[in-house]
Every structure is written in structure tokens, then in C-alpha cells.
Amino acid sequence: MRQDAVELDRFYATRRGQAAERLMLNRIGALWPSFTGLDVLGLGFATPLLDGLPQGARRMVAAMPASQGAVIWPPAGKSRTALTEEVRLPFADAQFDRVIALHALEDAESPQALLREVWRVTAPEGRVVFAVANRSGLWARTDATPFGHGRPWSRRQLGALLGEGMFEVTHWTRTLFAPPFSWCCGPRGSDVWEAIGGKLFPGFGGVLMVEAVKRVGGMTPRAVKVSPARVRGLEGAPAPALSRSRFSSNPRKTR
Numbered sequence: 001m002r003q004d005a006v007e008l009d010r011f012y013a014t015r016r017g018q019a020a021e022r023l024m025l026n027r028i029g030a031l032w033p034s035f036t037g038l039d040v041l042g043l044g045f046a047t048p049l050l051d052g053l054p055q056g057a058r059r060m061v062a063a064m065p066a067s068q069g070a071v072i073w074p075p076a077g078k079s080r081t082a083l084t085e086e087v088r089l090p091f092a093d094a095q096f097d098r099v100i101a102l103h104a105l106e107d108a109e110s111p112q113a114l115l116r117e118v119w120r121v122t123a124p125e126g127r128v129v130f131a132v133a134n135r136s137g138l139w140a141r142t143d144a145t146p147f148g149h150g151r152p153w154s155r156r157q158l159g160a161l162l163g164e165g166m167f168e169v170t171h172w173t174r175t176l177f178a179p180p181f182s183w184c185c186g187p188r189g190s191d192v193w194e195a196i197g198g199k200l201f202p203g204f205g206g207v208l209m210v211e212a213v214k215r216v217g218g219m220t221p222r223a224v225k226v227s228p229a230r231v232r233g234l235e236g237a238p239a240p241a242l243s244r245s246r247f248s249s250n251p252r253k254t255r
Contacts, residue, residue, distance in 0.1 A: 016145060017048070020147075024102075032129075043104045047062050047081075061082055086117070105161075124214060132209075133147040135152040175207050177201065180206065
């Protein structure tokens with residue numbers, strides 16, 4: 001069961017939540033210094049990160065799964081929040097240049113189906129950042145924060161999932177090395193823990209972050225077994241997460 005959006009919103013207003021937000025944004029800023037003219041999707045509960053991105057994006061949307069609920073974002077002006085089903089995103093194929101997924105994979109009923117939808121709505125050569133609870137980190141071992149709920153991930157597990165989903169991993173990082181206690185998460189304290197933990201205990205960051213790119217030229221879908229009941233023309237194609245009628249196309253090579 002997914003965490004409630006209101007509870008997630010409350011967490012990011014706390015000292016620990018603000019530390020997590022700031023440190024994840026530092027990593028994203030190092031990867032993506034500019035968003036000028038880009039279409040950006042936040043998936044799961046990504047509004048804390050969307051709020052801190054540089055200005056200039058052409059379009060920015062926060063998609064929140066119905067099982068989680070939604071909060072109004074941004075607080076002022078026209079809402080850019082969409083309440084969706086996680087495996088039926090109401091967006092056109094290849095619409096977004098950048099996707100940021102936070103609190104998305106850990107609670108997904110089917111991570112493979114969710115990733116299939118992310119692949120569909122990401123533009124060719126578009127880039128995605130997944131921020132997930134690190135299986136070996138301290139934050140996954142307590143339910144006092146959102147990172148202690150759902151399914152934590154290891155680097156190997158997440159890499160295998162992305163490879164099966166036809167994403168090419170381009171960068172790995174970990175962050176949030178401070179213990180999950182409020183007294184450790186002030187601006188100075190969290191920076192000290194980040195510097196020390198990153199050097200001495202690089203595998204124990206609370207959040208695992210991966211950047212991946214949607215490659216389409218020259219990619220071959222993973223082979224699957226086709227049941228006798230399938231239409232013959234679909235043999236050799238990747239098995240879709242949903243019925244064929246819910247997708248406009250299957251992954252294929254493009255020039």
C-alpha cells in the first residue's frame with residue numbers, strides 16, 4: 001500500500017525532509033544544470049524536487065498515483081498536479097524530456113509495468129532520474145520516514161530492472177548519509193555527514209539515485225515467451241504491461 005500524499009507532504013516540511021530534499025536536489029543539479037525549453041514530469045511524490053529545479057522549463061507536471069492521493073502543486077497559481085493510475089499515465093508517447101521519479105518504484109504494485117509507462121512517455125534520448133530507498137542504508141531500516149516504507153532497492157536490482165525496461169544507465173550516486181534522526185539533519189550537520197559518509201561509507205547512503213537515458217536506435221527488446229493464444233503478429237515483441245488497446249505503440253527501433 002502506498003503512503004498517503006498528505007503524510008509525504010508533512011514529512012518534507014520537517015527538518016529531515018528538508019535535508020533529504022536539499023541533498024537530492026544537489027545531485028540532480030550536478031546532472032542537469034539547465035531545464036530551459038524542456039518538458040518535465042515528476043512521478044510519484046516528486047513535488048519537493050520539482051519546486052527546487054532551475055526556472056525555464058516549457059512544461060512541468062506532477063503525476064501522483066491515485067492509490068497515494070495528491071496535494072495541490074504549486075500552492076499558488078494554476079495547479080499542475082495530475083491524479084493518475086501508475087500504469088496508465090494520461091500523457092502522449094515521447095512527451096517528456098526529463099522525468100524525476102521519487103517515492104514511485106518502492107510502492108509500485110508492478111515496478112516493471114510502471115517502468116514500461118515511464119519509457120513510453122519519455123522522449124527518445126530523454127533522461128530519467130529514479131530516487132529510491134537504498135537497501136543497505138539506514139533510512140530503509142526505520143519506518144519513521146517515507147524511505148522506510150515499501151520496497152528498498154540495491155544498485156544491482158535497480159540496474160537489472162532498468163536494463164529490462166530498455167533504459168541505459170548513465171550515472172549512479174548515493175546521498176543522505178546522515179542517520180535518520182532530526183538532530184543529525186540540520187544544514188551543517190547533514191553536510192558534514194554527507195562529506196564523511198561519501199568518503200568512508202559510500203554504500204550506506206539513505207537514497208540511491210540513478211540517471212538513465214531512453215535509447216531507441218539499435219535497441220532490441222528482450223525476448224519473451226509468447227502464449228499460443230496471442231496474435232501471431234505479436235510474436236517476438238515485448239509483453240506489454242497492459243492490454244494492447246491502452247498503448248498507441250510498442251517499443252521499436254527508430255532511425
